[in-house]
Structure formats: C-alpha cells, structure tokens
Amino acid sequence: MMKKNGTGWLFASPYLLYGIIFFAVPLIWSLYLSMTDWNLISPVYNFKGIDNFIEAVKHPGVQAAFFVTFKFMAAFVPMVIVSSTLVALVIHGLPKFKGLFLIGFFLPYLASGVVSSLIVKGLLSQNSALNVFLRGIGIDIDWLSTPLSALLVVAAIIAWKFTGYYALILTAGFESISKDVYEAAAIDGVSSSQRFWKITLPLLYPALFTVLILSIGVSFGIFTEVYQLTGGGPNYATNTWQMEIFKQAFTNLSAGYASAVAIIASIVTFAAILIIRKLLEIWGKRNGWV
Amino acid sequence: MVGSKKNLTFRYIIAFALLIVMVFPYLYMVLNSFADWTQVDKKIVPANFTLRSYEWLFSGGEAGIARPWLHAFFNSVIVSTLSTALMMATGAMVAFALAKMEFKGRNFINNAVLFQMFFPAIILLIPTFLIVQNAGLYDTYMAMILPKALSLWAVFMYTNFFRAIPDTFIEAAKLDGASNFQILYKIVLPMSKSITTVVFLFLFMERWTELLWDMIVVRSDSMLTLNVLLSQMFGPYGGYPGPMYAASVLLTVPIIILFLCFSKQFKEGMQFTLK
Secondary structure, three states, X not given: OHHHHHHHHHHHHHHXXXXXXXXXXXXXXXXXXXXXXXXXXXXXXXXXXXXXXXXXXXXXXXXXXXXXXXXXXXHHHHHHHHHHHHHHHHHOOOOOOHHHHXXXXXXXXXXXXXXXXHHHHHHOOOOOHHHHHHHHOOXXXXXXXXXXXXXXXXXXXXXXXXXXXXXXXXXXXHHHOOHHHHHHHHHOOOOHHHHHHHHHHHHHHHHHHHHHHHHHHHHOOOOHHHHHHOOOXXXXXXXXXXXXXXXXXXXXXXXXXXXXXXXXXXXXXXXXXXXXXXXXXXXXXXXXXX | OOOOHHHXXXXXXXXXXXXXXXXXXXXXXXXXXXXXXXXXXXXXXXXXXXXXXXXXXXXXXXXXXXXXXXXXXXXXXXXXXXXXXHHHHHHHHHHHHHHHOOOOOHHHHHHHHHHHHOOOXXXXXXXXXXXXXXXOOOOOHXXXXXXXXXXXXXXXXXXXXXXXXXXXXXXXXXXXXXXXXXXXXXXXXXXXHHHHHHHHHHHHHHHXXXXXXXXXXXXXXHXXXXXXXXXXXXXXXXXXXXXXHHHHHHHHHHHHHHHHHOHHHHHHHHHHHOO
C-alpha cells in the first residue's frame, strides 16, 4: 500500500512542483508585494499596509479598467453570440467540406493576436481601400483614435477570433437536437416561432450557456489586441486590467502597486463571473431551459 | 429544417460567404506580403507583385543582429516545441495518476488542479516574473519554457479522457507485470491519439502565439520569439508595412500546416472535447 501511494505521488509530482513554484509561492509573494512600495530594482523598500489598494481604487487607470471590461463585455459578448450562432446554424449537419469549414472558421482563433491586430490596423489605415471608400461617401473616422470606435474595433477583432471556436460548440449543440423532435412538432402544428422558443432554445441552452460563460471570461483577459493597437487609449478608453497591470509593473516599474492592482483585478474578475453565472442560471431556470 | 436539396444549396452559399468574410483578412495579409511596396494597404487586391518583402525579411531586417527574423523564427520553434513537449508529458503523467491510480491525497490534488484552473492567473504574473529573475533565468530560453512546462488544461482534458478508458485494459497489463510508466506509454496513450492531437495542437498554437510572458522575460534581440519581434517592430517599422505582412505570413503558416496535417484526428478529438 505504501508503495502504491508512492507511485501515485511520483506521477503527480510534476503538478506538485509546478503548483508550489508557480502557484503557491507567487500567490503569497503577490499578497506581500502588494503591501510594499518596491520598484523592481531598489534593494530597499517600505511596508505600506493597504495604501497601495487605496491609491489604486482612486487611480483613473484602475477605474477605467473596471468599466472598460464591462464595456468590452457589452460589445463583445453579443457580437460573438450572434456571429457564432449564425455560423453554427448554417454549417451544422452539412455533409460536405467539413474539414474546410473547420480549418477556415478556426483560422482567426489559431492566428496570433499580433497578426490579427496588424491586419486590422492595415485595413483601417488612413489611405486604405475602406477609408478611401468611406471618405468618398462623406464618412471620415480615425478608427483607433476615437474612444468608441477603438473599443468596438478591439471587441470586433476578439469576436472574430472566437467565432469559429464557439460555433463549433454550438454546432455540437444543434446536432444533439434530434430531428424527431422537429418532426413531431411539425405534425402537432407548432409554429416556427414557437418551435424556436419552446424547442430549439431550451435544447440549445446548455451549449449556449457554455459559450456565454467562456466569452464573459474572455472579456476579463484582453491584452494583446489592446497593447498592439491602442495601448489602452485614447484616454483610457480601451484600458483593460492586463494593460493597466502591465504598464504599472513593467513600464513604471511599480511592482508593489501593480501587485495590488492585480489582486483587485482578480477579486473583481472572480466575483463578476460568479455573479453573472448565477444570474444566467436563475434566468435559465425561470424560463424552464435548464 | 430537414434539408431539401434547394435548402442545402442555399446553406452552402451562405456558409461559403461567411467563410470568405472570416478568412478575408488573412487573404489580404498574403496579398499584401507580395504587393509592390508602393501599393501596400492601398487597395484590396494590389496590382503589382514583388518578392521584396520576403527578401527584406530573410536577408537583413534592420535590428541589432544578423537575420533577426529567421533567428526569431527558430527561437519560436525551440521554445514552442520544448514547452509543448513538456506540457504534454506532464499533463499525461498527472492525469494518469488522477484518473487511474489510487493513492492518498488524490482528491486533494484533483481539487487543487481545478481550483488553480479557475483562479484568475493575472495575480501571479509579477511574482512569477520575480521567481524567474531570481533563479537567474531572465533572458534565457528556460524563462520561456519552465513556467509553461505544465498546462492545467492538458491535465484536465487527459484526466477526463483517461477516465473513460476501461480499467480491464490496465488490470490485464498489470497482471503481465507492466509498470505504471509502461502502461501509460504502451497502452493508455496509444488509445488516446485523437485527444492527444487536440491537446498538442491547442498547446502548440497557444505557446506559439504567446505575447505577454515572452515579452517580459526576454530582453536581448537574439532571444526574441517571432511573435514578440513582430509585435515590437509593428510600430517603429510602420513605414515598412510590406515586410510586416510577410512576417505575419511566416508566423501564421506553420500553425495552419500543423492543423492541416492533423485535421482528421483533430476532428475526431474535438468530438470528445465538446461532449
């Protein structure tokens, strides 16, 4: 029995090492750092208690990160739900070209965020075909320097990235709905709107719920596209948590302060996802979808 | 819903239209990488083509070291390959313990993996950087590999898959005197090809396109990965958009080739993933 326990722990040992070095230690270190004014370089630093946290919640960059995350969510989640549902609705059950569709719709998910950002920057550059056309009909937008359009452009890039992946989840949902159910409904004379609300949506809800939770999670972790295209601007309009933490820790070298911001970000993320998840469950139950 | 032929044709038309919209930006990227430098980002389809962007990319570039782009490409290959190999090996090992071995503390480890998986990782960024720095690994390959030597997601996926493998196979092998390592590598893993493909492709893709971590633990020009080099050259070389598109192609093509090579197993594996 002893020996058996031994091999079990031996096989699990990579996780134990990893969990200690890259989870437990950093976690405790982070809590400690957040109460100091360390600047990543200086050998001496002072203990500040909860001053960093007070400073952080008053800081415009942190306040922006809090609201920008929800703005991204409000733009990105509906975009990606509509686009992935549309793709799934069209391709589910198609007998041919499955491989082509899989790779094609997955491509934006596979490509680097740096590449996607670079292409979008090119497509939206001053003299691009799109902007020349828009100016021709009297619309002149500096896409990435206008707060609202910058936010929407980044949200659209991320929606574009995840559409294929989520469509795949939804396709599995659509394909799990048996044709018999629709046939039985057709015989009973169910109208098409009733069919959608009473049959398709409840049966699709588990897949839709997964996609909603995943996409809400994504909203809290936006970095690459913002770093590449706007740097969090203009005037904090696209300043996400990761962007703010990166700037404070590795540009301003305020490691202590940035750790406090990271803790606040984690608490907000954790709480928000938990609350939204609960609300979705209640909403699903009330409608009888779960 | 039930497809008549006309209905099906209509859906194919819409499907291809959607597909073109989704991949159009990448076609634009490829076209612009071959475009004459005066025409980059001016038209949807450039009129004149040249290989100048690729010549620029593979010869000089204009950074501190010789052939920086090729160098960065090889850095990416080294880091992504080693990191992915480690993540797969550790993932399968830990998952085998969690799914198929009985030992004291198994539940604890299982719960710890799940807890850590859903923990907001951003809180760990700064201290993990400090650990790497204090270990003397700043600006080395190891700084990019070791903190990404285990993937909780890989452990999770493998654990779920291994649980579905009937115990009788393992019992039989044990009676034949096979060790746990032999059982894992000779019986369990060969039965898990489709999930291994999915785990490999996703881990490699994620590692290949990592930006934040690879950017903060490395400083010298000779250590940058291709993704980080492209990210850094993005702004300053705004005047050279052609080569930036060529570099984007260089960064995207390997991933596409990998997915095409494994597309059959990938399709099978995704079926399991989505259940």
